[in-house]
Amino acid sequence: MSIAQTIEFEQRGDHLGWLVALEGERNVPFPVKRTYYIYGTLPGARRGRHAHHTLRQLMVCLSGSCKVLLDDGQSREEILLSRNTQGLLLDPMVWHEMYEFSEGCVLLVLADNWYDEADYIRNYDAFKAACR
Ligand code: TYD
Numbered sequence: 310m311s312i313a314q315t316i317e318f319e320q321r322g323d324h325l326g327w328l329v330a331l332e333g334e335r336n337v338p339f340p341v342k343r344t345y346y347i348y349g350t351l352p353g354a355r356r357g358r359h360a361h362h363t364l365r366q367l368m369v370c371l372s373g374s375c376k377v378l379l380d381d382g383q384s385r386e387e388i389l390l391s392r393n394t395q396g397l398l399l400d401p402m403v404w405h406e407m408y409e410f411s412e413g414c415v416l417l418v419l420a421d422n423w424y425d426e427a428d429y430i431r432n433y434d435a436f437k438a439a440c441r
Pocket of ligand 1: 424
């Protein structure tokens with residue numbers, strides 16, 4: 310079983326161009342309370358490097374590509390995000406790191422709650438201990 314589920318979004322549009330619609334509690338399986346985007350990442354940088362106690366998130370790479378390392382405390386998995394019709398669901402208690410960002414990569418993230426630093430686990434050893 311994989312650590313994170315991926316969702317394929319329907320691509321809409323016509324000969325003029327394309328559109329993907331994301332709707333909370335419809336094709337996004339939680340109520341969306343916050344949206345943020347990650348861009349302008351320096352070459353070689355690793356972002357994320359944390360887990361959340363309760364937050365659910367969905368990542369979509371809108372432009373370019375990046376890799377995501379997922380770690381549930383027992384196993385690890387690497388996913389390449391390179392299509393804006395694919396969403397990666399991040400459950401609570403999954404350590405994630407984003408890296409190998411292509412030039413101009415824009416990563417959209419939808420979350421089921423507001424930003425709360427207290428929900429973060431930023432220390433890997435503390436994450437491993439919390440998994441036990
Ligand atoms: P951080 O979690 O360190 O992101 P990354 O590892 O991807 O670079 O967040 C960067 C900064 O942005 C940090 O000061 C926290 C702040 N932040 C918010 O204010 N709101 C948010 O929704 C998020 C995700 C981060």
